[in-house]
Amino acid sequence: MSSAVVVAEKGNSLWDDAVARLKKNRLAVFSLCLLAFELVICLLTPWIAPYGFEVQDLNNTLSGPSAAHWFGTDALGRDLFTRVLYGGRISIMVGLLASGVSVIVGVIYGAVAGFVGGKLDNLMMRAVDVLYALPFIFLVIILMVYFGRNIVLMFIALGLTQWLTMARITRGQVISLRQKEFVDAAHTMGVTGGTIVRRHLIPNALGPVIVYLTLTIPTVVLEEAFLSFLGLGVQAPMASWGTLIKDGVDVMEIAPWLLLFPAATLSLTLFCLNFLGDGLRDALDPKGAKD
């Protein structure tokens, strides 16, 4: 019955309810605050960082955490704390924008394929199969040859790979949802296809999408390090969390702090994102409200 109730409600009440419910989830609120704090710090980095991200001290390489260098120094004597701060600017932006691209493209694509079904679904999904098969390295290299190395390209390249699975997940949800009573009800009531997708199918499929989104963010953050390998992404001496972690692995035994701090920072961010994601999912759940 509850689904029928949702249909009857006004469109925005879903969101009002959601905000109210989210506020009650202390962990999610706390995570949100922490993320906001992190975002502010990253925005202010050029003014608050204790050193320059490229400033070297070859006589003080690989030194452990100290009062002067909170996170220690790297193989060229650069301050890791500063580099983590600067890296955050890059990685957070990459995480948000690239996964944003993948969600928008993936959800719309998957929802349309799943809802319309039949021949179109088959066609759209086979196109996804084809895209999976294209060798990613060549895709990036060729994009770089024709469009030069710019930051927008990086988001496109990252989003390109991630939206495929997102589309498949959304489609799976939509296929299962469109057979349900409330969709039938909407159909009978003469609601158009587009509205059904927008109002009913996407919100109801949003749970798994949010979960997958919280998984996509760290994936793209780390994949950015791979793009650096191809020359797209951040250029040395600037670093991102992904490249810092990658470099940290090499010195795991000699200077563990070089792995520990970037990895811990990324993990903390991810914890927050996950709790927030769960909070959002619970809050957005159209059925949860009536529990």
Next chain:
Amino acid sequence: MGLGYLLKRLAIMVPVFFLVVTMVFFMIRFAPGGPFDGEKAVSPEILRNLNEKYHLNDPLLVQFGNYLKDLVRGDLGPSFKYANRTVNELIADSLPVSLELGVTALIWALLIGLVAGGLASMKPNTVWDYVPMSFSILGICLPTFVIGPLLVLVFGIWLEWLPVAGWDAPEDRILPSLTLGFAYAAFISRLTRGGLMEIRSQDFIRTARAKGLSEARILIVHSLRGGLLPVVSYLGPALAGIISGALVTETIFNIPGLGRFFIQSAVNRDYTVVMGTALLYFTLIFVCNFFVDIMYALLDPRVKYE
């Protein structure tokens, strides 16, 4: 869903396969650099000899035609990089290794992921939820290239329990498959939890609960089927990825698998191997997604294919 659907699905593979062949073939030729570029550049005369030998001097369309002709006979051509081996041989040697590694890793991933996700969904927002989910987040933040060396350091070097690398004895399998499975376990546990939570708030589950059924029974009998849809969606590409994309794990543990060819062949501009691996990957994706779509119908009786 009947036999007709199966046949239709298989029939569509042929043109799609051809599309992939064409796209990849021309795409890789547009990337800068060729198979014979190296730190020491060869002279134009010697380069001409090399191109002649591998028929790279022919017009691109002629090369494409020849490739197709060979492909129809199941011949993927010789490797440029591994001069005395063919692509068929490279794949035949390394695919079984990758299959073994991938399937073992997937078993780990499903075991850990489903149990952790199921547990978390039964008692959301309690310790039973937080602990497995925290591990799952760690599993995502610590990618293979961190987890692998870390496991080797702890179990191979410090504790001396397991071999640090290699692919001979049964115990050689443990660390690589765990490493590879870890990230997938993290994904699966998150998706499982999310999917199960979703389904548990639905009417028929509530009805079951009202009837006084135990939570465990509800989970297993009622929610697992529908709740696993996102996991199943993810499994298709994941299975293909886990078999072919184990590059990092393979290099860390020095395993003679297929994954390394995916990146190496691209870096080497070993065109025939790039083609071979891309086609193999496409076939894997196609087959896996096919099974996933069948699984949808099995898991959720309302899903129908025409």
Next chain:
Amino acid sequence: MKLLSRSVFFAAALSLSLLSGCTCSRDAELAPGELYMGNGAEPKDLDPHITTGIPEHHIQQNIFEALVSVDPKTLAPVPGVAESWTLAKDGRTYTFKLRADAKWSNGDPVVAQDFVYAWTRLLKPETASEYAYQGYYIVGGKDYNTGKSKEPKLGVEAVDDRTLKVTLVNPTPFFLGLLYHHSLYPVHRKTIEAHGAKWTRPENIVTNGAFRVSRWETNKIITLVPNEHYWDRANVKLKAVHFLPIENLDTEEKMFRSGKLHVTNEVPLEKLPSWQKDTTGVYQSAPYLGTYFYWINTKKKPLDDKRVRKALNLAFDREQLVKHVTKGGQLPGNVFVPPGTGGLQVKPMLPTDLSRVAEAKKLLAEAGYPDGKGMPPLEILYNTHEGHKKIAEALQQMWKTNLGVNVTLFNQEWKVYLDSMRQMQFHLGRQGWIGDYNDPNTFLDLLVSDNGNNRSGFKSAKYDALIEQAGKEHNAAKRLAIFQQAEEMLADELPVIPMYIYTRNYLKRNDVKGWYPNVQDFHPLKYVYIEEEVKK
């Protein structure tokens, strides 16, 4: 229900297999008398005319025997398949006397005709050998390879089964040193004709060295065992040699530490300092015949100005670079040709004190960029690699601090990078050059106008004449003087900035004996043995 119980079953089964795995002894006992070596990348092939890489050469030098080999301690020529040789007065004609007991691994005798066949095959256009130019020293070699003459009219002649006469284009003082390069090894005609490209498979391959191939599994292992027909079989002590292709340096190091390897191919950059402190004697570091340098694109502003190039060359600290960045005991690259190459010790021309920086500033100001003001931006191009990145980052800082010059870094994927270098789309680009033979020519020839590897745009008729002159000079001392002159020209014109001279750093267990360090990293395994008692 079914699903879960099956999972539980699997879990139990897996954990059982886990437990049983743990009880196995970890320290995989290596078979006694057999050598396990890390060998970098998977070999491309074992055909000496096809391969170009160092991992391949590590194996080939043990399964093939050259006409003339070199002593691993001194690198002086010593008899190989040839037991003696004479050089005619013209300095161009060698006559080699082959030993009577030289045999292929199938028992066939090694005869002069095998060399004629091998060198003709090397130069044959259809073979498409990348190292074909190693045969260009032989009369007719270049014409045949480049298609100018259809028939091989080569200066190689089998006078009889045991006498080989070779005529060279020029007196080539380093010719004997070339002979143990893999491109000039003999190959077995019947095997090649019977199996084509597949002749190097373990089931087909026939070789004439101290060892033969018994096993080859792609990306896993290549095993050599002694060649029973080898003329010096009695002195070959190892029972088998296993070459493991291990690309990940960290994996290799860990395998060494857990006792799975006798010798590694390299040491990971980050682990160098801790291994250098190790007192057990396993860390090996030997000078190597190679220079790491930056090409300067002399066609691009502001690098077309000699003064800017000189300023860049002067204004960084090579001592700091090798001590804190490369860390492997490399020599600062004050000169282009590694010291001692073919007996050449180039006199350093760079001031060693801090006056360098002042001079650099002066030069830069003269060029119109005082303190780097108004200088167009420069970019260092490198292929993606941790070591290259660190060097570029350090240089960027040093140039910034000392000259006020702003340099950006850009890394590219390997083949894209090679393409950019070839098309001269760079300002400064890195290169490592490993000598093919122990003579300054292998380095200095690189900057000749028509050398396909010259990326600087530097063209000088005077320089070309010097190198050509050195190729014809009989007198060793005079030759070295010419090379000294060439090097001085480079220091003035600066198409390249040398950074450091390579070292080979690797790990070797103490029970491996008969292994000598040398600048060409040449370790013939026929001399190597494992001392059983010294274990642990």
